[in-house]
Amino acid sequence: MEGLNYFNELPEECVSAILSLTSPLDACRSSLVFSTFLSAMESDIVWDRFLPSDYSDMVSRSLTPLNFSSKKQLFQCLCNPLLIDGGKLSFNLEKSSGKKSYLLSTRALSITWSNDPIYWCWVPMTESRFSDVAVLRTTHWLEIEGKIKTGMLSSNTKYGAYLVIKIRHNAYGLDSEKAELSVQVGDGQAWTGSAYIFGDNPDRKNVEHLKSLSRLIEVDDDEEQILREREDGWMEIELGEFFNGDDDQEVKMSFKEVKSYLLKGGLIVEGIEVRPKH
Structure with missing residues (x-):
C-alpha cells in the first residue's frame, strides 16, 4: 500500500x-x-x-x-483512417503503440493496363474509404505493385504488407495459377511467397470453408496462411513482411500472376496496406 x-x-x-x-x-x-x-x-x-x-x-x-x-x-x-495526399493514401496510428500504418489506394499503385477500360474499370464503392476502386474486367496479365519509403513508417518496427481486395460473385480464372507475392526493401533480399485467389462458387461460399481446402497461401518458410476477412468488410492477402530500421529506403510490394496466360476477372482492389505486425 x-x-x-x-x-x-x-x-x-x-x-x-x-x-x-x-x-x-x-x-x-x-x-x-x-x-x-x-x-x-x-x-x-x-x-x-x-x-x-x-x-x-x-x-x-x-x-x-x-x-x-x-x-x-x-x-x-x-x-x-485519415485520407491524405488528395485522397490517394490513408494514414492512421495504431491505438496501442502509436505506430504508423498506411493504406495505398489503387490510384497510388501501378497496375498493368489499369488505364485501359478493356481490362480494368474504376468505380466508387460505399464500402471503401477511397473515392474509387479498381475492378478487373478481364486480363491474362495480372500485375499489381506498390511502393513506399521506409522513412514514412515507424522505425525499429516489423511491418507486414497486405493486398486488400474483394471478389465478385461472377469472378473467374483467379485460381487457375498461383500468384507470386513479394516484398523487397532497397536492394536487399526479397521476401517471396505464392497464393491462390478463389472466386465465389457453390463449393467456396465463405472464408470458413476456404480454411478446410488444401489450396492455401504458401510462403517460403512453409508457414501456411489464407485469404483473411478484415474488420472493415474487405479481405486481404499478406504479400510479405520486413523490418524497418532507421534507413530511408524504398519498399517494393507486388502481386502478380503472369504465367498461365488464362483470362481472369472479377477481382476488386482497394489497395495495399502497410501496418505493424505483431
Missing part, C-alpha cells in the same frame, strides 16, 4: 513525464490504477511523446480539417 500512496503523492508533472516513457496502452491502464495518473494522462507532455514527430505534416496533408483542442484528442483523431 505504501508504494501505491507514493505514486499518488507524486507531482502531476512528474507523473506525466513517467507516463510519456510508456505506451498509449500502458498509460491508459495505469490511469485506472492510480488517481493521480488519471489527470496526468490528459497532459500534452504525455501525448506529444506518443504522436509521431511528423504529426503536423500529416495534419496539413489531410483531405479534411481535423478538430482537436489537445494532443490527446489529436492522437485519437489520427487513430482513425
Whole structure:
C-alpha cells in the first residue's frame, strides 16, 4: 500500500513525464490504477511523446480539417483512417503503440493496363474509404505493385504488407495459377511467397470453408496462411513482411500472376496496406 500512496503523492508533472516513457496502452491502464495518473494522462507532455514527430505534416496533408483542442484528442483523431495526399493514401496510428500504418489506394499503385477500360474499370464503392476502386474486367496479365519509403513508417518496427481486395460473385480464372507475392526493401533480399485467389462458387461460399481446402497461401518458410476477412468488410492477402530500421529506403510490394496466360476477372482492389505486425 505504501508504494501505491507514493505514486499518488507524486507531482502531476512528474507523473506525466513517467507516463510519456510508456505506451498509449500502458498509460491508459495505469490511469485506472492510480488517481493521480488519471489527470496526468490528459497532459500534452504525455501525448506529444506518443504522436509521431511528423504529426503536423500529416495534419496539413489531410483531405479534411481535423478538430482537436489537445494532443490527446489529436492522437485519437489520427487513430482513425485519415485520407491524405488528395485522397490517394490513408494514414492512421495504431491505438496501442502509436505506430504508423498506411493504406495505398489503387490510384497510388501501378497496375498493368489499369488505364485501359478493356481490362480494368474504376468505380466508387460505399464500402471503401477511397473515392474509387479498381475492378478487373478481364486480363491474362495480372500485375499489381506498390511502393513506399521506409522513412514514412515507424522505425525499429516489423511491418507486414497486405493486398486488400474483394471478389465478385461472377469472378473467374483467379485460381487457375498461383500468384507470386513479394516484398523487397532497397536492394536487399526479397521476401517471396505464392497464393491462390478463389472466386465465389457453390463449393467456396465463405472464408470458413476456404480454411478446410488444401489450396492455401504458401510462403517460403512453409508457414501456411489464407485469404483473411478484415474488420472493415474487405479481405486481404499478406504479400510479405520486413523490418524497418532507421534507413530511408524504398519498399517494393507486388502481386502478380503472369504465367498461365488464362483470362481472369472479377477481382476488386482497394489497395495495399502497410501496418505493424505483431
